[in-house]
Amino acid sequence: MRLNLKELCGKWQGAVSVGQKLFSALRERNERLAPTRHYTGKALEKALGVSPATISRLAKEHPEVFSSLGATRRYADPNQLNEIRRLLKKEESNSKTLVGSVSNYKGGVHKSTLTYNLGAYLAHKGYKVLLIDMDAQGTLSLLSGLMPDVDTSVEDSLTDLLDTRSDALIVEEDLEGELLNRIKSTHLDNMDIIPAAMSLSKLETFLSVEKFMCANGTLDYPATHVLFKLRYLISKIDGYDFVLLDGTPSVGTLNQNIFWASDFQIVPTPCIGTDLASTVQYLALLGEALDEELEVTPGLEYEMGPSQCHVPVKYNNKPNDNCEMYRQAITTMFAENCMHTPIVEHERVIQAASTARRSIFDFNRTNDALLNYALNPNQLKKAVENYEEVFEEVLHKVVYPLLPEKREYLIQAGFGEYLTGTEGVV
Structure with missing residues (x-):
């Protein structure tokens, strides 16, 4: 049956209301059943x-x-x-805050899952971690137990700060306090989150118009102020070793903000033909967008981009799926920027962890929580070991080389070759 627009919107609003109530009920159940790692x-x-x-x-x-x-x-x-x-006196801490992002235009490549589990892995190692959900879909917020625009408001996200004109943002009297009020706790004492809001989807238009007005002289400040707005906001947040951004599926000005705010960028790259093609297209579009910015934005050519790495994802070793062929193709395409270890598909474990609003590192291998989510210890063991191996490779090849205090450790551990040519690799 066809409906007019008013009727259609009413149907949607009713479905959303039911969905929100269901989510709240499931969350209460999951909190009772949620695992605590021992x-x-x-x-x-x-x-x-x-x-x-x-x-x-x-x-x-x-x-x-x-x-x-x-x-x-x-x-x-x-x-x-x-x-x-x-x-x-064995606390883990960095000499400076490192900002990382996980980005891909293609949906369904475990972008938010990767961000959340990396944050939890670093937190379990003792680092202080801040997650920032920059995707209007809010999956990272949901994984953290917060439903955007229900458990949080627009003012809890970065939306209203990013849609403030750059010249007004710079003179904001209590910007640090504004940012502090948006930080929400998670189940881990040393991992926090700034959640998403659906209004993030409208930011692209505002930022693009602001940048255009800078370029044509309507606004009397350079366009780099717009491109670096997120970087500026993050610089006002203290007390974290890592800030991890869950990227938005676009190549526009908001995505470029995420790119320029990052010290390192992880691109989950699927070992599936069509998904891999979409990822390559994403990189081509992002490259074109950045090239266009170079032509119209003075001084941008001197800025250092993030260290970039590609993590093969959605991998399995079934002979008929051609995953190994695509993994080898990814390795050939991205060479030293490609991680050797792929993330294997662990759908049962990932689904259980997301249902529990926990990371895979929060489960014990033998406890009642496994039974609550129909998991067996071997499934969890394989998933945890796989993610640990991938994250350690990313840390040693991409992240630690950005920290001067890790220099001697990397040399002794056999990763000295990654100390040169790491910064600014795109």
Whole structure:
């Protein structure tokens, strides 16, 4: 049955209302069933980098930072781990905040999943992480347990700051306070998020018009002020080792803001023919957009772009799927910028983690939470090991080379070749 526009919008609004109520009910259920990672035994020793004797001594001196399983078995959850690290003076921290982004024009390539799990992985290692959801679809916010425009308002996102004219933004009296008010907590003490709002979808028009007005002289400040607006906002946020941006599926001015704000950029690159073609097209369109900016924006040619890496995703080793052929093609296309280890499809685990509003690193391999989500320990073990391997490769080849304090460590670990030619690779 065909409907007029008013009737159609009414139908949509009714469906949205039902969906929001359903999401709230599911969230309450998931909070009750949500897993809490328990580090014990060798996993605890590895996470802290200490011996069993040191853990026993700490447990006697500071029993409040441990929990117990039975009479003698001790464990620590991720938040307790950070307390123990402080006691050991083994806190992880960077000499500067690094901004990373995960971007691809193609949907369904696990962009938000990759961002969320990377953030959680860094948080479990002890780093202080801020996630920023720049995609109006709000998947990263949903994974963090927040429904955009329901649990949060437009003022909780960066929308109204990014659609403020650049000259007005610079003289904002309490910009730091404005940003601080938008930061929301997650289940991990050292991972926070600035959520998305549906109004982010309207930003592209505003930013493009503002940039055009700068170019034709209507506004008396350079167009770089518009392209670097997100970078400026992030520079006003203190206290984080990593800021991770979930990119928007576009190549316009908002996406370019994300590009210029980033120290490193991860492009999830699918090992599927049509999806890979879309990713290559995304890079071609982004390259054309940046080339056009170079022609019309004075001074942009001297700016350093982010270190860029491609992570093969949606990989499986079934012979009929040609995934290995496409992975080799990705390696050939992007050479040293391509990570060797692909992310294998772990649909059951990823689906369970997203349902629980947790990362895959928040599950124990043997506990009731696995039964709640119909997982078995072997499925989880394979997924965690795969993501750990990928993230460690990204850290050692792309991220750590941006930190001067990691120089000697990388040389000793055999990654010295990545210390040169890393910055500014596009």
